Amino acid sequence: MAATRPFSHFEFMIAWRYLRARKAEGGVSTMTWISLIGITLGVMALIATLAVRAGFRAEFVDTILGANAHSTVYYAPTHVYNDLTEETYTVPGRVENYEDVAARIAAIPGVTHAFPVVRGQVMAAMGDRSNVAEVYGVTADALAAMPRITDPETSAGDLSNFDHGIAIGSGIARELGVGIGDKLRLIAPEGAKTPAGTTPRVSVYEVVYIFTAGRYDIDRTRVYMPLAEAQSYFNREGVADEVQVFVKDPEKVDDWTLDLLQAAGDRAQVWTWRDASSSFLNALDMEDDVMFIILSILVLIASMNITSGLIMLVKNKGRDIGILRTMGLTQGSILRVFFLCGAFTGIIGTIAGVILGVVFALNVDHVMSAVNMLSGGNAWDPAVRGIYELPAKLRAVDLAKAIGLSLFLSFIVTIFPARRAARMNPVEALRYE
Template structure:
């Protein structure tokens, strides 16, 4: 597409000093601007992808992909119970479905935990030891203490909750449930002390702050759920495709049940992330556009300074197309080189974000990242090919487009006018 002498002329113009009619300063400004814009775009896209990956990972790693509930039945006293009496049969049918890794009956309840004069509201989940091992981020957490094998003789709780209560593995904690023992004087709170067998940190603040796991049979006794379960949790092999499995899960669970997926429960967060993604991409695309406009200003100056050269080249027989390609190469080369530098910087930032963030946190004196606000315990970054390609395509497209105007202006320059005063 481009002849060798055209590339040679374009390269000479780019290297020419300002005293020779070149635009070396503007060239460097344009190149650095494009590189920084592409770097910012790739870094932002990498952090965005990392946020979603980590956020989804903590959801599906410590929560069910699908939770199956019962519509319940009316008791003789008029109360409505939503427990599942045939939970074992439902669990067996769900476990046999293709795409389902495991199904587990659970008991859920909200109680108060107290220790060392401190109180905290907690979410208690009753589950068997074998099923708890299938909860990925609890069985293989970021940090842990105690032993998961001792779970059947105690309870497991999140690390943030343990810190707030001032307890650790091997200590004891008191759980208080308002829905306790029923007697002639009414219902009295149920108070029971449990040994802490296991402390885990999954990396998501709202889970580490309130989550408590209790042995399934003990939870049935504690919450007055003898012979029943509250719901069945389902774990699939592909959480992103959970919607395609929903009809099969509904059919296997039965007509008297309904279900929630992890996307239903986290829909607001996912929509907020998607909206933020789109807004950030648009904003940073404008920055790339501004950076590429420097190419236009630089080429306009170059065309003005090289007017005599253009006139001489035209009189030597060069066509308008040749002149256009020469100056197009000047602008496109700046865009290509700047984009390449930006891609390298952006990829390095995504790959080495942990030491970079540690340095920033050290310089700022710590406390830059508050997991209680952002839910995730570290700044994530995930380098994806699609994000890099979108940044490259955007930058190169804008660089080529903004180059066309000054290149066409140079090509249409009248050689007689260019050499009139020479």
């Protein structure tokens, strides 16, 4: 008899018929359903986890890039020896010709913005309430270059009045009970220098803008002040603390480091957003790999049920295998029939898992709302996680990884019982029939 074409129509027909076990073969049917449900839940969990992890990382990075510079250029401190006291003093690095430095940096191809910044820490107070705040002295143009700060949907006030007041985070506004138009008192430890020593500087500023950057630590501590006012307030007349730089592609920010150093001159140093968040981003990447491995093991365990179900099916179909072999079916045809039985289970379970995983990822907000309600509202603490909600981001590469892994494991585990069926001796199978 001529060899049949691999995966012919009759092989699919026999496999599908065997997969739909009769009531007399309830054990096989039960194992098939267990395998199907296990693979479905495993793929669903894998897709949902990958989507949430990708969404969390994307949201975390977006809050960094949307409210912070991509690179920061600053100067190393210098050490000055005093002959009279025979002591060495450390002078903080300042950007004295900051306008020229910012102009040279802005001229670098790929750099979109470069602005001088004055930074300092203060105590913000309103009535009997107070909070530690970090002040950024910037120009109005620099503030407008930060999308998370200037988002009209999450902010209040008029940014065009920035030169006549200050902008504060929504966390500070909430804790101090401050609104637009209120006067906020800022207290700096290093203020005016008098013969009696340095006294704290206390100034009152009108709140003209309240922003929500999406990061708990930023919204709770950050205050923006006009550059000229910050220079006067922090005794930085004619200098800046650093130059903040925005580039076209923040993911490749390291490509501009050498150019920035050359443009800034001697003693210049560069600190990128990746440097500032490297430990956290590395931890996220490591957790992603670990979670993928753990969930892959769960999918493997679910796939192993296919092996159990096929072994039972082969045992129950021993007479049928003997008859098919005597009718002329080759070992290859028998192998493919039982391989298709397991493959069908893996494919159907994978498709169902993908659908449920995508639905879960698209409705993660509703799921977290239900979890918050059941847990009393403590399921997601922004003070710990940094961002206000649990996001999810479906990526084609994650779907491909989940689908590929599930199908690969499902196909692999069917080979052993399928080969066992193919090698069954038809004479032995029919001896007692």
